Amino acid sequence: MRVVIAEDLALLREGLVALLRENGIDVVAQVEDGPGLLRAIGGHRPDLAIVDVRLPPTFSDEGLQAAIEARRRQPALGVLVLSQYVETAYASELIGENSAGIGYLLKERVGDVRAFLDALYRVAAGGTVLDRQVVTQLMASREGIDTDSLLALTARERDVLELMAEGRSNAAIAETLIVTPGAVEKHITNIFAKLQLSNCGDHHRRVLAVLAYLRVARQPARGRL
Amino acid sequence: MPVLAAGLSIGEYLRSLVRRLAFLAAVLVLAIWAIGGQGYFWPAWVWLGLGVVVLLDSAGAWAWRQPRGAVRRVACVWALVGVGAVILTCTWLLTWRLAGVESFWPAWALLGLATAGSAYSLIALHDRVLVARGRRALRARIEMLTRTRSQAVDAQAVELRRIERDLHDGAQARLVALTLQLGRAELRTQELPEVRALIQDAQREAHHAIAELRDLARGIVPPLLADRGLVAAVESLAGRYGLGTAIEATHCESLAPAVESAAYFVIAEALTNSAKHAGAGRTWVRLRTGRRVLVVVVGDDGSGGADPYGSGLAGLRARVEALDGSLSVDSPRGHGTLVEARLPCGW
Numbered sequence: 143m144r145v146v147i148a149e150d151l152a153l154l155r156e157g158l159v160a161l162l163r164e165n166g167i168d169v170v171a172q173v174e175d176g177p178g179l180l181r182a183i184g185g186h187r188p189d190l191a192i193v194d195v196r197l198p199p200t201f202s203d204e205g206l207q208a209a210i211e212a213r214r215r216q217p218a219l220g221v222l223v224l225s226q227y228v229e230t231a232y233a234s235e236l237i238g239e240n241s242a243g244i245g246y247l248l249k250e251r252v253g254d255v256r257a258f259l260d261a262l263y264r265v266a267a268g269g270t271v272l273d274r275q276v277v278t279q280l281m282a283s284r285e286g287i288d289t290d291s292l293l294a295l296t297a298r299e300r301d302v303l304e305l306m307a308e309g310r311s312n313a314a315i316a317e318t319l320i321v322t323p324g325a326v327e328k329h330i331t332n333i334f335a336k337l338q339l340s341n342c343g344d345h346h347r348r349v350l351a352v353l354a355y356l357r358v359a360r361q362p363a364r365g366r367l
Numbered sequence: 368m369p370v371l372a373a374g375l376s377i378g379e380y381l382r383s384l385v386r387r388l389a390f391l392a393a394v395l396v397l398a399i400w401a402i403g404g405q406g407y408f409w410p411a412w413v414w415l416g417l418g419v420v421v422l423l424d425s426a427g428a429w430a431w432r433q434p435r436g437a438v439r440r441v442a443c444v445w446a447l448v449g450v451g452a453v454i455l456t457c458t459w460l461l462t463w464r465l466a467g468v469e470s471f472w473p474a475w476a477l478l479g480l481a482t483a484g485s486a487y488s489l490i491a492l493h494d495r496v497l498v499a500r501g502r503r504a505l506r507a508r509i510e511m512l513t514r515t516r517s518q519a520v521d522a523q524a525v526e527l528r529r530i531e532r533d534l535h536d537g538a539q540a541r542l543v544a545l546t547l548q549l550g551r552a553e554l555r556t557q558e559l560p561e562v563r564a565l566i567q568d569a570q571r572e573a574h575h576a577i578a579e580l581r582d583l584a585r586g587i588v589p590p591l592l593a594d595r596g597l598v599a600a601v602e603s604l605a606g607r608y609g610l611g612t613a614i615e616a617t618h619c620e621s622l623a624p625a626v627e628s629a630a631y632f633v634i635a636e637a638l639t640n641s642a643k644h645a646g647a648g649r650t651w652v653r654l655r656t657g658r659r660v661l662v663v664v665v666g667d668d669g670s671g672g673a674d675p676y677g678s679g680l681a682g683l684r685a686r687v688e689a690l691d692g693s694l695s696v697d698s699p700r701g702h703g704t705l706v707e708a709r710l711p712c713g714w
Contacts, residue, residue, distance in 0.1 A: 154540055161550070226535055227581055250573070253546030
C-alpha cells in the first residue's frame with residue numbers, strides 16, 4: 143500500500159512514518175500543507191492519504207478542504223482524516239455523496255496500532271471508518287427530542303453502534319467488548335429495530351446505516367436556512 | 368389687541384412702551400429747551416436719566432436670559448456694574464463738556480466697580496469651573512476605561528485562541544505522539560505480558576489526558592467557531608441539540624473574536640435551557656448585524672418562566688456586559704422564552 147501523509151507537526155509526522163514503515167506500508171510522500179498534498183497525490187498516485195484537519199497557513203480546516211479536493215481529483219483515492227476533535231459537520235462534508243474510501247478518526251486512535259492499521263487498510267480498500275465519537279455526538283444531539291428511539295438504546299447497544307461506525311466486524315466488536323459474537327448480533331438487531339434502520343445486513347451497509355442516521359440527524363439544523 | 372396679536376407678552380409690551388415714552392420725553396425736553404431760549408444745555412442730564420432707565424431695562428433683560436443660578440447672578444452683577452460704569456462715564460463726559468472739569472474723576476470708581484464685579488464672579492463661578500473641570504476629567508477617564516476595557520477583552524479573546532492553538536500544537540500533539548510511541552512499543556512486547564500491561568496503563572492515562580485537554584480547548588473556543596465562524600458553529604450547535612432549530616443569519620462575517628465567542632455562548636446557553644428545561648417544540652436563532660451592533664435572538668415555544676437572574680443567564684449577562692452589550696430575557700410562564708443579546712461590534 144502506498145501512502146501520502148499530510149501533517150504539519152514534525153513530531154507526529156515522523157512518528158506516523160516510522161509506524162507505517164515498520165508495518166510494511168510504503169510512505170511515498172510526506173507534506174506539510176494542503177497544496178503539498180494535492181501535488182503529492184498528483185505525482186505519486188497513492189492508494190491512501192492520511193490528512194490532518196488543521197494545516198497551515200490558516201490552521202482551520204485546510205486539511206479537510208484539501209482532502210475533499212483530493213477525492214474530487216482522484217475518486218479512487220482513500221482518504222483518512224485525522225483530527226484532535228470530532229465534528230459531525232466535518233464528517234458529513236467529507237463523506238459528501240460517496241462514503242467509499244473515507245475515514246475520519248481522532249488522532250489518538252493511532253495509539254491502538256492494530257486497529258489503526260486495520261482502519262488504514264479498510265479505507266484504502268474503499269471501506270468507511272468513522273470515529274466512535276461521531277456516534278457519541280449524534281447520540282448527544284438527539285437527546286431531548288427523539289427519546290423514543292434513541293434513549294431507548296442501552297449503554298451496551300451504544301458501545302456496539304460506536305464500534306459499528308468504525309466499520310468493525312461482529313467478531314472484532316465481540317473481541318473489543320469481551321462478549322460472544324452471538325450477543326453482538328443480538329445487540330445489532332436491537333439497534334436496527336430501535337433506530338428503524340432495516341435491511342442493513344452486510345459489513346459495509348452497517349456503516350452506511352450510521353451515515354444515513356448522521357445525515358438525518360443533521361437535517362433539522364439546516365431547517366429554514 | 369394688536370400687540371398680543373404680534374406675539375408679544377405683557378412684559379415685552381411694557382418694555383417697548385417705556386422705551387417709546389423715554390424717546391418722547393427726550394424729544395420733548397429738547398423742544399422745551401429750544402423754545403425756552405436755549406442757553407445751558409440742561410436736557411443732557413434728562414437724557415442721561417432716561418438712558419439709564421432704558422439701559423437698566425436692557426441689561427436686566429439680558430441678565431435674566433442667562434441660565435438660572437450662579438451664572439444669572441453673576442450676569443445681574445455685571446449688568447449693574449455696566450450700568451454704573453455708563454452712568455459714571457456719561458456724568459464725567461457731561462461735566463467735562465458742560466462745566467469744563469478737566470480731571471477724569473470716575474477712574475477710581477470704575478476700577479472699584481470692575482474689581483467688585485470680578486471678585487463676585489470669581490467667588491460665584493468658582494464651584495462651576497471646578498465641576499466642569501471634574502466632568503471633563505471624568506469623561507476622559509470613562510473614554511479611557513472604555514477603550515482599555517475593549518482592548519483588554521479583544522486581547523483576551525485573541526489570547527484564548529492562541530492558548531487553544533498552543534494546546535493543539537503543543538501538549539495535545541505531544542500526547543498523541545506519546546500514545547503512538549507507546550503503541551509501537553506495545554507491538555514489541557508480545558512475550559512480556561507484564562510490560563504490555565504497563566504500557567496499556569500508560570496509554571490509558573495518555574488518552575485521559577488527551578480527552579481532558581480536548582474538553583478544555585472546546586470550552587475555550589469551540590473548534591468550529593475558530594475554524595468556520597459563528598454561523599457554522601451555531602448550525603452545528605443546533606444540530607447537536609436536535610431541536611429542529613431554524614437559523615437566520617445576515618451579515619455575520621468578520622466579527623471580532625470576543626463578539627463571536629460571546630454570541631456563541633449566549634446561543635449555546637439559551638438552546639441548552641430550551642432543550643433541558645423548557646420542553647420546547649420549536650426553537651429559532653436570529654443573527655443580524657445592524658449599525659455597529661450584532662443582535663442575537665434565541666427563542667422557543669416552551670414553558671417559559673426562566674429566571675433572568677439564574678446562574679446561567681447571569682454568567683451570560685456578565686459576558687455580554689463586558690463587551691458593553693446588553694442581554695434581555697423575556698420568559699412569561701407558558702408563553703415561551705425570548706433571549707436577546709445586543710453586542711456592539713466594530714463597524
